[in-house]
Amino acid sequence: MKRRHLGLLAAALIAAPAFAQAQTVPVGAIEILSGPAAAYGIAIKAGMELALDEINQKGVLGGQKIALTVEDSAGNKDQAINAARKLIGRDKVVAIIGPTLSNEMFAVGPVTNERKIPTLGTSTTATGITDIGPYIFRTSLPESDVIPVTLAKAMTRGVKTIALMYANDDAFSKSGFDVMKAAAEKAGLNIVTIDSFGSKDTDFSAQLTKIKGLKPDAVGISALVEPVSGVLLQARQLGFGKETLFIGGNGSNSPKLGAIAGAAADGLIVGSPWFIGKTTDGNPAFVEAFRAKYKVDPDQFAAQAYDAMKIMAIAIDKAGAADPEKIATSLGKVQFSGVMGPFAFTDHRDPATAAGVVVLTMQDGKFTILQ
Amino acid sequence: MLAQQLVNGVLLGATYALFALGFTLMFGVLRVINLTYGFTFSAGAFIALALTRQVGLNIALALPLAALGSGLIAVLLDSLLLPRLRRRPSAELDSLMVTLGAVLALYSLMTAWLGPDIRRFPPGTISATAIELAGVRVTAAQGLILAASLLLVGLLMALMTTTKLGLAIRAVAEKPDAAGLMGINTPRIAHLVSLLSGALGGAGGVLIGLNFNAIQPYMGESMMLRGFVVIIVGGMGDMRGALIAGLALGIIEVLTAGYIDSSLKEMVAFAILVAVLWTRPQGLFGRAVGQRA
Numbered sequence: 139m140k141r142r143h144l145g146l147l148a149a150a151l152i153a154a155p156a157f158a159q160a161q162t163v164p165v166g167a168i169e170i171l172s173g174p175a176a177a178y179g180i181a182i183k184a185g186m187e188l189a190l191d192e193i194n195q196k197g198v199l200g201g202q203k204i205a206l207t208v209e210d211s212a213g214n215k216d217q218a219i220n221a222a223r224k225l226i227g228r229d230k231v232v233a234i235i236g237p238t239l240s241n242e243m244f245a246v247g248p249v250t251n252e253r254k255i256p257t258l259g260t261s262t263t264a265t266g267i268t269d270i271g272p273y274i275f276r277t278s279l280p281e282s283d284v285i286p287v288t289l290a291k292a293m294t295r296g297v298k299t300i301a302l303m304y305a306n307d308d309a310f311s312k313s314g315f316d317v318m319k320a321a322a323e324k325a326g327l328n329i330v331t332i333d334s335f336g337s338k339d340t341d342f343s344a345q346l347t348k349i350k351g352l353k354p355d356a357v358g359i360s361a362l363v364e365p366v367s368g369v370l371l372q373a374r375q376l377g378f379g380k381e382t383l384f385i386g387g388n389g390s391n392s393p394k395l396g397a398i399a400g401a402a403a404d405g406l407i408v409g410s411p412w413f414i415g416k417t418t419d420g421n422p423a424f425v426e427a428f429r430a431k432y433k434v435d436p437d438q439f440a441a442q443a444y445d446a447m448k449i450m451a452i453a454i455d456k457a458g459a460a461d462p463e464k465i466a467t468s469l470g471k472v473q474f475s476g477v478m479g480p481f482a483f484t485d486h487r488d489p490a491t492a493a494g495v496v497v498l499t500m501q502d503g504k505f506t507i508l509q
Numbered sequence: 510m511l512a513q514q515l516v517n518g519v520l521l522g523a524t525y526a527l528f529a530l531g532f533t534l535m536f537g538v539l540r541v542i543n544l545t546y547g548f549t550f551s552a553g554a555f556i557a558l559a560l561t562r563q564v565g566l567n568i569a570l571a572l573p574l575a576a577l578g579s580g581l582i583a584v585l586l587d588s589l590l591l592p593r594l595r596r597r598p599s600a601e602l603d604s605l606m607v608t609l610g611a612v613l614a615l616y617s618l619m620t621a622w623l624g625p626d627i628r629r630f631p632p633g634t635i636s637a638t639a640i641e642l643a644g645v646r647v648t649a650a651q652g653l654i655l656a657a658s659l660l661l662v663g664l665l666m667a668l669m670t671t672t673k674l675g676l677a678i679r680a681v682a683e684k685p686d687a688a689g690l691m692g693i694n695t696p697r698i699a700h701l702v703s704l705l706s707g708a709l710g711g712a713g714g715v716l717i718g719l720n721f722n723a724i725q726p727y728m729g730e731s732m733m734l735r736g737f738v739v740i741i742v743g744g745m746g747d748m749r750g751a752l753i754a755g756l757a758l759g760i761i762e763v764l765t766a767g768y769i770d771s772s773l774k775e776m777v778a779f780a781i782l783v784a785v786l787w788t789r790p791q792g793l794f795g796r797a798v799g800q801r802a
Contacts (some may be wrong), residue, residue, distance in 0.1 A: 364627045364723070
């Protein structure tokens with residue numbers, strides 16, 4: 139009797155995928171679900187699954203459901219490659235979303251590109267991602283698209299001269315500074331001085347006193363949130379007031395800024411691809427649905443993944459068949475408007491517009507949208 | 510602008526001097542390079558943070574309690590790590606190695622326990638108002654650090670030169686064996702010096718934490734490098750030398766960043782260290798051993 143049950147179970151197991159295959163479109167995802175960086179992957183998975191709930195109510199390709207398989211990379215390149223091989227070889231996915239980090243994409247991208255499976259990064263911002271090959275796409279905006287929006291906003295407030303400060307011992311801060319400097323030059327701002335400091339420094343008085351003497355309209359800072367907080371606190375001690383606009387890079391886009399710097403951070407502006415308090419593009423409904431499903435607030439990674447899943451569903455639907463080659467072609471042509479704002483790909487499969495970028499300002503220790 | 514830069518330099522230098530005081534005292538008397546000193550600095554800041562945040566104590570009460578707490582931690586660490594080493598012929602090198610290992614273990618333990626995040630004292634712990642005079646601004650916290658450094662150096666020097674306890678400490682510094690034979694309780698003096706130096710380190714951590722609002726387990730480590738420059742240039746074990754060298758280092762760093770290039774300020778500081786060690790290994794203000802206190 140036991141044996142008969144086992145036989146039935148085995149038959150069911152063999153039959154189930156075959157039956158499901160006819161009804162669903164298999165899509166894979168590779169995200170960091172364990173380890174120190176798991177928070178990113180978990181947010182992304184949550185965003186994708188929320189979008190999937192909505193997509194599968196109607197389905198794609200005339201009512202077929204998308205079956206999403208999420209594999210854990212644990213932030214490890216080898217594990218990410220194995221996940222890609224498993225998704226393509228065993229699960230026969232027609233497209234892959236992810237992986238989470240740029241350096242994982244540099245490992246996985248060549249594999250999926252060679253197998254001609256369209257691969258869509260939602261959180262990979264490094265330069266050169268889409269150079270991997272014609273099947274590699276991304277929806278995440280690089281820093282070089284965000285900073286010009288912030289500077290343009292500053293210039294509408296009469297900023298003409300700017301001093302730049304950056305942490306010179308940290309790759310993230312230095313590359314953010316390079317982007318900021320290039321964008322300031324391109325925007326026609328007059329850069330009065332460039333000063334650097336160490337990421338672990340606590341004293342910035344010499345640099346700030348020098349900057350104060352030059353009286354720039356704005357001070358742009360590219361550094362992680364801790365030194366940025368230190369700079370702001372000391373700037374207020376030295377008597378910097380509302381006449382100087384502080385502009386942060388990506389590192390300043392963190393709620394920790396208000397926690398450490400307090401009122402000293404008031405008035406700082408920073409550009410962000412997404413913001414929870416954004417009232418346009420169906421964002422409030424997304425935030426509400428996310429809270430209802432997961433009992434936590436969505437973050438930028440969840441929002442990016444939510445849009446990416448929908449973009450992928452449109453591409454599959456428009457492709458007319460669950461075929462990787464056709465999906466890759468139709469993915470490049472998707473026109474979409476989601477919680478991140480209007481979206482389309484460039485010919486090089488990068489985001490074509492930064493129209494969704496919002497400029498935030500710090501007020502009483504919290505970010506709000508700068509009107 | 511030059512006036513403000515000089516004031517910035519003096520204030521930064523005062524923080525270096527404040528940090529170096531206890532370090533140089535410990536070295537001058539106990540003849541050991543004790544790197545766990547940096548940990549008492551972090552510990553002092555965290556004790557005061559807990560006392561003001563969780564217990565709600567006034568900073569005027571939290572500061573001495575934090576100093577006492579870190580002094581006791583220093584005594585405990587010393588009695589665990591150092592007595593065996595002090596009797597060895599190369600005590601200075603051995604103590605450097607042992608305390609380096611110990612301090613790194615302590616920092617990681619503290620990070621594992623409390624997390625690497627930067628914390629700050631609750632806003633309003635100390636008045637944020639600044640005094641402005643002829644375009645030069647000084648905040649209350651900065652004034653407090655400067656006053657505390659000068660006061661502590663003065664008090665320590667008075668203790669060493671005018672009291673019987675100071676005489677005993679100096680005797681132990683000069684010839685521990687002879688001091689013991691003369692009836693001085695040398696282990697007790699050693700503990701007292703540890704207590705004093707740990708308390709100085711802890712008080713430094715609180716004051717500097719108040720000024721820079723960057724309290725973090727590794728804060729003592731980043732200060733240690735500057736502390737080394739100050740006590741070497743000032744002459745190891747020389748308190749007045751530490752004060753002068755600390756102020757000089759602060760002023761040089763600020764002037765380099767303000768008028769030459771901010772990315773060169775560390776280079777200048779450490780180039781001075783190398784130059785001093787080359788030409789005057791006993792330090793710029795170094796005097797004969799035994800007169801250092």
